[in-house]
């Protein structure tokens with residue numbers, strides 16, 4: 001296999017407003033390239049998810065923060081590889097209790113696409129994703145990086161979150177929503193004051209993943225029905241671009257209709 005080029009930047013940040021910054025990993029294949037969000041408050045900052053863990057994340061995040069001396073809460077929405085790869089770099093680590101074990105002690109993972117199960121490959125193709133690359137990355141984070149040495153470390157949570165818990169950053173309070181279906185312990189974050197939903201992998205503007213082992217369509221349908229009723233202004237999903245309420249309803253209805261048609265719900 002020929003050596004991959006070295007990326008100029010591994011992480012890319014885009015300020016979405018005065019408080020929220022989107023962080024992405026453009027050299028990770030679209031299936032595994034999740035959105036991370038830094039939310040800054042007066043007393044604490046919040047980092048929602050931590051990517052694949054291919055390159056150190058904490059120094060990059062601290063470089064974005066207006067005051068990196070404040071506590072930084074890392075919230076893992078769910079324990080799929082693309083959402084908690086760098087969790088061990090953060091000293092405050094929250095996750096839903098259903099996924100506490102898989103955050104602490106994840107199954108080993110490889111960047112070699114050939115290591116993915118045929119079932120997973122078929123499911124991604126059926127969902128409409130582009131074909132995989134030989135590796136899950138198309139560049140190296142630095143010269144000399146060995147993709148074969150990749151380790152999904154994980155780390156024990158320092159606390160767990162449950163539906164209805166409030167995360168306070170001082171001048172910003174948001175509610176934790178338990179959104180099972182795509183994974184059993186997945187959580188989103190709902191800031192009702194601004195109508196902002198961090199939807200994780202429960203809802204984003206791309207093919208949703210609901211089929212196969214570990215997925216629960218009945219629970220997912222309940223989650224989408226619940227999301228559909230929220231007075232949302234903007235959704236920041238676990239993947240892809242942000243979108244508004246009309247598009248959110250369209251996505252919810254498309255999947256609920258599909259599952260009803262397949263007699264899964």
Ligand SMILES: [Zn+2]
Nearest residue numbers: 078080182201
């Ligand atoms: Zn996921």
